[in-house]
Amino acid sequence: MTLAEQFDAITVETLRERGSYKWTAYPNSIGMFVAEMDFGTAPVVDRALRTALDNNQFGYISAPIARELSRATADYQQRRFGWSIAPQRVHPIADVLRGLEVVIEHFSAPGTPVIVPTPGYMPFLTVPGQVGRAFIEVPLLNTGGRYEFDLDAIDAALAQHPGALVVLCNPYNPTGRVLTTQELLAFSEVVERRGGRVFADEIHAPLVYEGHLHVPYASVSEAAAAHSVTAVSASKAWNFPGLKCAQLVITNDADAQIWSEVKGRLNHGPSTIGMIANTAAYDHGQPWLDEVTEYLQGNWQLMQSFAAEHMPALRVTQPEGTYIGWLDWRGYDLGDTPATLLREKAGVALTAGTSCGQAGAGFTRIIFATPRPILQNALEQLADAVSGCRTA
Numbered sequence: 001m002t003l004a005e006q007f008d009a010i011t012v013e014t015l016r017e018r019g020s021y022k023w024t025a026y027p028n029s030i031g032m033f034v035a036e037m038d039f040g041t042a043p044v045v046d047r048a049l050r051t052a053l054d055n056n057q058f059g060y061i062s063a064p065i066a067r068e069l070s071r072a073t074a075d076y077q078q079r080r081f082g083w084s085i086a087p088q089r090v091h092p093i094a095d096v097l098r099g100l101e102v103v104i105e106h107f108s109a110p111g112t113p114v115i116v117p118t119p120g121y122m123p124f125l126t127v128p129g130q131v132g133r134a135f136i137e138v139p140l141l142n143t144g145g146r147y148e149f150d151l152d153a154i155d156a157a158l159a160q161h162p163g164a165l166v167v168l169c170n171p172y173n174p175t176g177r178v179l180t181t182q183e184l185l186a187f188s189e190v191v192e193r194r195g196g197r198v199f200a201d202e203i204h205a206p207l208v209y210e211g212h213l214h215v216p217y218a219s220v221s222e223a224a225a226a227h228s229v230t231a232v233s234a235s236k237a238w239n240f241p242g243l244k245c246a247q248l249v250i251t252n253d254a255d256a257q258i259w260s261e262v263k264g265r266l267n268h269g270p271s272t273i274g275m276i277a278n279t280a281a282y283d284h285g286q287p288w289l290d291e292v293t294e295y296l297q298g299n300w301q302l303m304q305s306f307a308a309e310h311m312p313a314l315r316v317t318q319p320e321g322t323y324i325g326w327l328d329w330r331g332y333d334l335g336d337t338p339a340t341l342l343r344e345k346a347g348v349a350l351t352a353g354t355s356c357g358q359a360g361a362g363f364t365r366i367i368f369a370t371p372r373p374i375l376q377n378a379l380e381q382l383a384d385a386v387s388g389c390r391t392a
């Protein structure tokens, strides 16, 4: 059986039995609202975890295992993206959102709001409040379905709040954009001119489609490296977010000094098996991911052609990376939060676009990393649900 055939054969029943959040939160709906894949993980990761199990590697994290993780992360960034980073500047943390909290607290000017381009990944709008900060939404510009930064608006927000942190998600959740070097440079010039800071969330970096190239933000210029902190993890691409391990890459000396003072509090975050899984994925996981990416591309094509034929008023933004689709339902008369109605009427659980910011009114996110027959069913149920709706 090919990998694609194995994926096709996974059933909703099997997924519900696994008991994940995605498949238990709405027991009567197809779960398409959590950024996880339904495909398990790569055999190399699976083997590394089984070996860890056989060796009883259930202890606290150790320096040798952490060193291996930092080495594997740096090797991967160099091999895939040509970004040279010193392994000593790669630090394990529990997850990317913990990284965001730490970066807001310790690397942005005290009391400043967090600047979030929107639509944005939902927690970017909730994490600031959890650490006592406000946030400012800066809507992206949408030119013919292509989302771009509104640099003037980011400039104005930074001018008002010197030293504030801008969240840069690339590849971009939820729009699926993979930003070009030119876009990143233009963005970095605005931030640099205003003395801002950047949290570069590159968790989706390994998941980029043909014709696009991930460029690490801190690699575009010395200024970008100096004003940013980058968060990465193998957890999205190789599908083990529950194992709790991401990496923070620190690219300036002053930040490295701050990190050495605060890291003690963070050492209890990442798990030993999470580190082992990340290391195996970075070192040996590419062949599996290549096949997965091809399968995802097929899923995306199915979504696009199905929508064109059966839901002509739906606009499907073509993702350049990630397995997150951004669907514009405003062509149908479904109101600001179509996700609610579509869960009730279609039995498909999507993310409400409004939880990605005001710019998401009338939109939903869809996680299309699911077996193709399940995706086909979900699309048919969605088409049935909107078939009687008035078009706007």
Ligand SMILES: Cc1ncc(COP(=O)(O)O)c(C=O)c1O
Binding pocket: 035, 094, 095, 096, 097, 098, 121, 169, 173, 201, 203, 204, 233, 235, 241, 246
């Ligand atoms: C852009 C982005 N950042 C962060 C996360 C969460 O990562 P973690 O579980 O490592 O906090 C996700 C999860 O979907 C994501 O899409």
